Amino acid sequence: MLRTTAFSVLTLTAAGIIPSDEVHAADEDAQLWLSQSFSVPLAEDDVTGTLDLSQRVRENGNQLLSRGMAEFRLSKEAVVGGGAAYVETFDSTDEFRPHQQLTLTFGMWSFRTRVEERFFEGADRMELRLRQKVTATWPLAKELKGSLAGELLYTARSQTAGDDAHIDQWRATGALTYKLSPQIEGTAGYLIILSPRDGEEDKLSHVAQISLTYRG
Known part of the structure; x- marks a missing residue:
């Protein structure tokens, strides 16, 4: 485990995804x-609706995430x-x-900016989190593609009154996606999450990801 962790952190640091002073x-x-994702057109070719379901098995409490989203294509490169x-x-x-989010795509590169309003039960107030993700995707074979992604999650307003703004997480992902049919893709990936924590050891999470995506 220590050998794998050291290799992962050194690789991500060298790539500039995780700053060296965070290691x-x-x-x-x-x-x-x-994860399971279902996307269907809502209005001709310009509006798409998506339902995401994600079951997360974690050592500190399992999670079930359900998300609904609508996206409008502004141009060939931009989707809001x-x-x-x-x-x-x-x-x-x-x-x-x-x-709310904006995604810009230029060839193999995709840039997603997302703003999240987070409401927790019993919290002092709404938390505001900003997320910036960069993804590179390229073909490997006829029905197979690979991808690498880096993401910064920044808490601009904490759920606890008096807490300062801070970096919530650094994320990096490597994945392989295979086209199982004209409408279904399967993805297997590895996600590493570094969560900086003041006054104690940072947290490093190793996440195996398996997902199915249906596009109608």
Whole structure:
């Protein structure tokens, strides 16, 4: 585990996804995320509706995430959208999470900017989180493609009054996607999440991801 962790962190640091000053000894855990996504056109070719379901097996409380979203294509490169998710965390606090986003695509590169309003049960106030994701995708074979992604999650307004703005997470993902049929894709990936924590060890999560996507 230590050897794998060291290799993962060094690789991500060299790629510039995780800053070198964020690499410390870290508390580690392992997770499994199983996801299903269904996308269908809502109005001709310009508006798409998506339903996401994600079961997350975690050491600190399993989660079930349900998200609905609508996206409008502004141009060949730009898509704007919004929606909401409900995150049920077993034996802990649930969350309601509306969001708005803009995605820009140029060839193999995709840039997604997302704003999330997070409402937790019993919290002092709404939390505001900003997310910036960069993804590179390229073909590997006739029905197979690979992708690498890096994402910064930044808490601009904490759920707890008096807490400062801070970096919530750094994420990096590697994945393979195979086209199972004209409408269905299967993806297997590895996600590493670094969560900086003041006054204690940072948290490093190793996440195996398996997903199915249907596009109508």
